[in-house]
Amino acid sequence: MYLLEALLTALYLMAMLLWTFCNTADLTIKAYANRAGHIAAAQTPLLVALATKNNVIGWFTGLGHEKLILLHRVVSRVLLLEIWIHGASRFKINPTGAINSLWRKEGLAAGVIYGVLVFVTIAPVRRRFYETFFVIHTVLAFSYLVLAILHLRGADEMSYYIWPCFVIWGVDRGCRYLRYALLSGVASSAGTSATVEVLNHDTVRVSTTRRIPLGWRAGQHMFLRFPTLGALESHPFTVANVAAYAEGGRRERKAVWIVRTRAGLTQRLKAHAEDKGGVATVPLLLDGPYGAPPDITPYSxxxxxxxxxxxxxxxxxxxxxxxxxxxxxxxxxxxxxxxxxxxxxxxxxxxxxxxxxxxxxxxxxxxxxxxxxxxxxxxxxxxxxxxxxxxxxxxxxxxxxxxxxxxxxxxxxxxxxxxxxxxxxxxxxxxxxxxxxxxxxxxxxxxxxxxxxxxxxxxxxxxxxxxxxxxxxxxxxxxxxxxxxxx
Ligand SMILES: Cc1cc2nc3c(=O)[nH]c(=O)nc-3n(C[C@H](O)[C@H](O)[C@H](O)COP(=O)(O)OP(=O)(O)OC[C@H]3O[C@@H](n4cnc5c(N)ncnc54)[C@H](O)[C@@H]3O)c2cc1C
Incomplete structure (x- = not known):
C-alpha cells in the first residue's frame, strides 16, 4: 500500500467512524447498528463509480481512472468495516435473526461475499493473477450488489441505495462500447487491423492507422482488445506517439504502442507475430483515450x-x-x-x-x-x-x-x-x-x-x-x- 493510500484510508475511516458513532446516546448499540448499514449502503454507488473508466467524478475532477482506482480501494476497505459493524451489532441485538428471515440471510450472505471480495483482491493476488482477479472480482461484486438489493428491499424498501450502481456501471459500459465502435474501424479504410512486430525477446510494437476523431493527449493510454487472441481481455497501453494525422491525409491517425511482453495476452501477441515470421496483422479494437497527464506547459x-x-x-x-x-x-x-x-x-x-x-x-x-x-x-x-x-x-x-x-x-x-x-x-x-x-x-x-x-x-x-x-x-x-x- 502506498503512503498516500494509507493516509487517505485513515482520513476516510476517521470521517466514517465519526459519522457512525457520533450522537448515538452513549454508544447505544441500536443507534449505530443500522446507521453503519445505511452508511455502507450509501457508499456503494461511490465505490462502483470509482472503479469505472467513465464516471462523473473523473469528468469533474479531471483525474484518470488509474488514479481514481486508489480511492476505490480506500472506500472499499472502509465500507467493509461499516458492513462488519452493522452485521456484528445486529447479531448482538438479535443472535437468531439471520436464521429466521430470508432478507437477513441475504444480508449475511452479502456481508460474507463482500469480505471475500476485499480479501481476494489484495495487491499480490491482483498483480500476480490479473485475469483471475478480474473474473472473481466481477462475479463477487455482482453477487454482492444483488444480495444487497434483496436485503435492503426486505429491510425497509431501501434498495434505492444500490440500484444506481447498475446505472453507473451501464453508463460506463455504454461509453466503452461506443468508443469501441467509433474507434474500431467504423469509418476507416484500414478497418480494424493492426500490425504487430517483434522487436525483441520481450518487446513488440503494435501500430494501427484509423480514424480517431479527437486524437489523444501525449501520455494518455488506450485499452487494446485483440479479439482473436483473447476475446474478453482488454489491456491498457500508452500511445507512444503524438496524435498527428497519418501521411497524406487529414482523417486517419497512426497510433503506435511499445508493449513489454509479460506472461499473459502480451506473450500470446508476441508468439503470434513470431509464428508469422516476426510481423503479423491482427484485428484490434480500441477504447480510449484515458488518463490525465499533468500539464507541464508552465515549467521553465x-x-x-x-x-x-x-x-x-x-x-x-x-x-x-x-x-x-x-x-x-x-x-x-x-x-x-x-x-x-x-x-x-x-x-x-x-x-x-x-x-x-x-x-x-x-x-x-x-x-x-x-x-x-x-x-x-x-x-x-x-x-x-x-x-x-x-x-x-x-x-x-x-x-x-x-x-x-x-x-x-x-x-x-x-x-x-x-x-x-x-x-x-x-x-x-x-x-x-x-x-x-x-x-x-x-x-x-x-x-x-x-x-x-x-x-x-x-x-x-x-x-x-x-x-x-x-x-x-x-x-x-x-x-x-x-x-x-x-x-
Ligand atoms: C495506465 C497504464 C498504461 C500502461 N502502458 C503500458 C505501455 O505503454 N507499455 C507496456 O508494455 N505496458 C503498459 N502497461 C502495462 C500493461 O497494461 C500490462 O503489462 C499488460 O496488461 C500485461 O498483460 P498480460 O496479460 O501479458 O499480463 P500478465 O502476465 O497476466 O500480468 C503482468 C502484469 O500486468 C498487470 N496486468 C495484466 N492485465 C492487466 C490489465 N488488463 N490492466 C492493468 N494491468 C494488467 C498484472 O497485474 C501484472 O502485474 C500499462 C499499464 C497501465 C495501468
Missing part, C-alpha cells in the same frame, strides 16, 4: 527520464512539449530527455517518433537528448538498480535479448544525429541536480519505466538540492510525475 525546465518501454510515455510528452513551445503555448527554455536502453539498437523501436520530435525542436530552446546503453557499460553488480527494462530478466532472457538485438537494423542516422549515445547507466541524481540548479524557473520531471528508475528519481529529488529548504533559499520548485504502468 522539463526533464523526461525513461527506462526501456517507459519511453512510450515520455517520448510523446517530449514531442508535444516541443510542439507547444514552437507554437508559443509552453514556457520551457530547457528540455532534457534521458532514455536508458539495454542495447543501442533499441533506439530504432521509436526511430520515427524520435526523429519527428527532434525535427520540431524550436530555436531558442536548449534541447538535450541522451540514450544510455546499459549493456555497454560496466557490469551492474546490483540488479535492484537496473534502470532499463531488465527488472525480471534472467540470464537466458538476456541471451535471447542479445540475439534479437544483433539482428535489428542499425539505428537511423537521423536519430543518431540528435542523440548523445552514452555507455553505461545514467546518473539520475547528477542529471536532476544539474537541471534544477541551472533552471531559472520551476522544473517538471516526468519519469517512466522500471520501479528502480522511479525509485532513483524519487530518491534524487528528496536530496537537499530540491528540498523545501532549498526552495525557501531560492531554488526552483520541482514537480515530479511518475508513470509506473500499474493500477
Amino acid at each position: 525546465t522539463c526533464v523526461f527520464v525513461a527506462g526501456g518501454s517507459g519511453v512510450t510515455y515520455t517520448l510523446p510528452r517530449f514531442h508535444e512539449l516541443l510542439l507547444q513551445v514552437a507554437a508559443g503555448q509552453a514556457c520551457a527554455r530547457r528540455v532534457v530527455f534521458v532514455w536508458a536502453v539495454r542495447h543501442q539498437s533499441h533506439l530504432s523501436w521509436v526511430a520515427d517518433e524520435l526523429s519527428a520530435a527532434l525535427a520540431v525542436a524550436p530555436a531558442g530552446v536548449e534541447v538535450s537528448v541522451a540514450a544510455y546503453v546499459t549493456s555497454d557499460g560496466p557490469v551492474d553488480s546490483d540488479p535492484q538498480h537496473t534502470l532499463d527494462d531488465d527488472d525480471d530478466d534472467d540470464s537466458t532472457d538476456a541471451e535471447k535479448g542479445a540475439a534479437y538485438d544483433e539482428k535489428l537494423p542499425p539505428t537511423p542516422a537521423s536519430v543518431l544525429r540528435g542523440v548523445d549515445v552514452i555507455a553505461g547507466r545514467p546518473d539520475v541524481r547528477k542529471i536532476l541536480e544539474d537541471a534544477v540548479s541551472r533552471s531559472a524557473g520551476p522544473v517538471s520531471v516526468d519519469a517512466s519505466g522500471p520501479t528502480a528508475l522511479a525509485a532513483s528519481v524519487r530518491e534524487a529529488l528528496s536530496s537537499s538540492f530540491a528540498s523545501p529548504l532549498a526552495v525557501l533559499k531560492g531554488a526552483p520548485t520541482v514537480q515530479l510525475n511518475v508513470e509506473d504502468f500499474s493500477m
